[in-house]
Amino acid sequence: MGGQQADRDESGVFQPLAADDPTTVAGYRLAARLGAGGMGKVYLSYTPGGRAVAIKLIRPEFGEDAEFRRRFAQEVRSAQRVQGLFTAPVIDADPDGAQPWLATAYVPGPSLADAVVAHGALPVETVLLLVAGMAEALHVIHGAGIVHRDLKPSNVLLAADGPRVIDFGIAHAADATSLTGSGVTIGTPSFMAPEQAAGRQVTAATDVFALGQVAAYASTGVPAFGEGTGHGVLYRIVHEEPDLSAVPERLTELVTRCLAKDPEARPSLSEIIGLCQAANAATVLRRPEDWLPVAVSAEITARAAAPAPPQTPPPPPTAPSVAPAGYAPTAPAAPSTPPPGYGPPPGTVAPSAPGAASVPTAPPAPAGAPSAFPYAPTQGPGSSAYAPTQGPASSAYAPTQGPGGPAYPPQQWSGRPAPTPYQPQPPRPAKKGGGRGLVVAVAAVLAFALAGGVTAYVVLKDKDGQSSSRADGRPSGKGSASTQGGGSTGGGSTPKTSQAPAPQAATFRDINLTAGYHLTLGDDEVRPQDGEDGNYELSYDTGGYLDAESSGGNLVLLDPGQEGTLEACRAETRFTQNIYVNKLSKGRQVCVTTGTGHLGLVTVKGFSPEDSPSTYLTLDLTVWRNAAPSTSTSTG
Structure with a gap:
């Protein structure tokens, strides 16, 4: 499956988006239109990492057909397992x-149809390499x-390194819709097989017949069964022999055998590669960089210059990450009252964080402190260290005391022009008697530090004692630091996350969970039960997705290669309610958290086959009961 090469306008490779085109598809920002088809x-578009991709947006009419959606979903799942060198994944x-x-890797190259129309039939050596690559693609x-x-x-x-086969499986999904009989044409009559044209069973040999037709077209520039109305071409495919008079002699056996009316008489894909090797001048096929004619290679270069994705506005400038000499970065300010920029008067004591020891506040900044200055001086000239009161995007210093006057109340300061940036002054020469002032300042700093250390010791000792009491099994009491947060004002609430101990795992293997059924993880024997909507814990919705039904339940899709364990499921927070x-x-593995406190790990083992009368998912399920993380809130 894939599809970036729809019928394209002749005016250019990359068409600008029209008024009726979307600008995004499921988060993919569209850069140009590549074409349109049936x-x-x-x-x-582009992936977040910058890789170009082709987005095929299916016509709304097909999306309205339930059977089309079912088949399309099956084909997508199958196509995602195709990882060949000559396919577009x-x-x-x-x-x-x-x-x-659906999205496929963008291939910067013309289609075979475009190349032949623009430059004529391809050389025999190119056709041999083309057919061999296509045979490898069909094998995958x-x-x-x-x-x-x-x-x-x-x-x-x-492409520069070989062909890419795209759009595999889409025609099967399209066969399911009634639109194919009402003016919408899927498939090209000139390249159908006899059994396909007659409505008989389609097999892998059907693709071999089409491969022979593609080889004839590439080497001659015209279809093997001619052109004209669809009915006339289909009649010739079923009842007449192809016209191979213009096919080069080295390709005649290959094309003739592929175009056998009887599917059983057609060669296998490995035989086709052998026929290509036998027709080649060398003993083995080699794919040089110039395997295509020069004119076709030039088109690859043009398509490689794809339009850049739409630009997003640049992020706002951030504050410098390295502080200038003599400055320390400030911390972001927490919401507080009074408004940002106002601290307590100099010399008072304020808690720096709930549960922490009280520390002395900074002295006021000099007049003219900057309004958005991310760094505060760590040592003022001839004075104690400055502590910032606020982080970037607000005043690093708020004047709490005007020169020679009382403190500014917030209502007077609000709306004033931003102060001019603060410039630290060089140290002044020591004045007479300055030694005594220095001794006093140092003594004050030591006194504050000693007081803060004693306070911190008392708080930490008290918290340690409470932790020991809880470890002994005795209640910590309403006034304990763990429930109060340690703030001097009391009150408030602190969320607390706890985890239940790891229980024994219960494993249920090879569960066939049918669409429209659900699982209840708390059951002694977890078995699919009818119903997809209700307060269940995990259901396979007929819309094509797993659903966390229970109140408070969620799912997490683990990354490929990520080990699914109890610890991983407890730690994951990439929650979703459903996974298609x-x-x-x-x-792939999915963590399931139920509203009743159970944890589950789903391991996908397989999907229902295409010919199954029911749609189901085969999985293993591991359940840890009452093991989900829980969050509680204590109020003082």
Whole structure:
């Protein structure tokens, strides 16, 4: 599956977005339109890391068909397992959104159809390398249980290092909708197989027939069964032989065998690669950097210069991270009363944080302290250290005492012009008698430090005693530091997170959770039960997603390779209420937290096959009962 090469306008590769085009798709910001076809429109976008991707937005009419959505979701899951060198991988999709979409890696190259129309038939050596690469791609696609069904020149992209097969599986989903019979054409008659045109069973051999048609088209520039109305072409495919008179001799056996009417008579993919090697002048196929004609390679260069993604506004400038000499960075201010910028009068004592020892406040800054100055002088000339009262984006110093006058009340200071930046002055020469003043200042600092240390010791000793009491099993009391927060004012509440001890794990293996059913983790024997809406703990919704139904429950999708353990599920906070099944793959794990306090770990083991009459998810479930983290609040 994939699809960045829809029918494109001739005016250019990257079309600007039209008025009816979206600007984003599920968080992907669209940079240009790549084309449009029977299934929908294709846009250029970028991943957060800057990798170009092609977003195919499915037509709304298809999204209204429930059977299309079901098949499309199955094909997306299968396509995400296709990781071949000659395919464009599907990296993201949402088949259950309001308008289904999928994203594939962007391939900077023209389609085979565009290249032949613009530059004519390709050389034999190029066709051999093309067919061999396509055969490898089909081998991987068929290995994922997918039949392409719509292999044609516009679904083969020509990259610098080989072809890329795209749009595998989409035609199967489109077959499910009634729109295909009402003016919407999916598939190209010129490249269908006889059994496909006659409505018989489609198999991997159907793609081999299409591969032979693509080879004939690439080497001659015209379809093997001619052109004209769809009905006429389909009649010739079913009842007549192809016209291979213009096919080069070295390719005749390869094309003839692929175009056998009987699917059983067509060669296997490994035989096709062998035929390409036999037709090649060398003993083995080598893919040089210049495997394409020069004119086609030039188009790759043009497509590599994709439009840049839309720019977002630059972030606001941040404060310097390194303080100038003699300055220490200030800490962000916590909300307080009086308003920011006002501290207690000089010399008073204020708590620096709830539960911490009281410390002396800073003396007032000189008049003219800056309004947005992130650093405060650590040592004023001839005076004790300054402590900042506030962080960036507000006054580092607030004048609490005007020169020769009383403290400024907030209502008088509010609305005044911002003071001019403070410039530290050089040390003044010592005056007579200054030694005595210095001794007094030093003594005052030592006294404050001693008082603060004693206070801190008492507080910490008290808290340590309370912790010991709780460890002995006795209640800590209402006035304990753990419940009060240690503030001198008392009151308030402090959230407290606790975890239950690790219980024994109960494991239930190979659960087939059918869409429309749910699991209750508290049951002694966890088994699927009918119902998808209610106060259940985990359900597989028929909308195609796992749902945390219980009140207070949530899910977390663990990263690929992340080990699912009790500790990991307790620590994770990337909560969501539902996870679409198309986001899952074999081996992925999901943490489940229930509103009743249980923890669960879901390990995906598989999905229902395409021919199954029911849609289900096979999983292992590990349950730790009453092990979920809990948050309580104590009020003093």
